Amino acid sequence: MNKKVTILYVEDEESIREEMIEILELDFNTIYVAKNGQEGLELYQEHNPSIIISDIQMPLMDGITMSKKILELNKNAKIILTTAFNEKGYLDEATSIGIIDYIKKPIDINELFKKIEAVST
Helix, strand or coil, X not given: CCCCCEEEEECCCHHHHHHHHHHHHCCXXXXXXXXXXXXXXXXXXXXXXXXXXXXXXXXXXXXXXXXXXXXXXXCCCEEEEEECCCCHHHHHHXXXXXXXXXXXXXXXXXXXXXXXXXXXX
């Protein structure tokens, strides 16, 4: 992976967040971490990371609302959503606002890295 790619990882579940940070740190030097969409938006505005990986359902601000706000700031933002839900409504809304991709939980690490590589080229 490209060590210059910066990642913003937004996940409210602590165990998932800690596990993913360990995995992402193997391939990326810079990872910003948020516990909810509000923190994620603030970190995005502060650091302008290359790729955002975010859960959909979170407290304070969900991943879709955060993504809409990020896309208002940068219509070319590269966002990958993670979801435990198969609800078509969530996924339709995500694609309608310009979300590049999503991945279902539990996250397949190989699939996630393929999606990161695809959006970072």
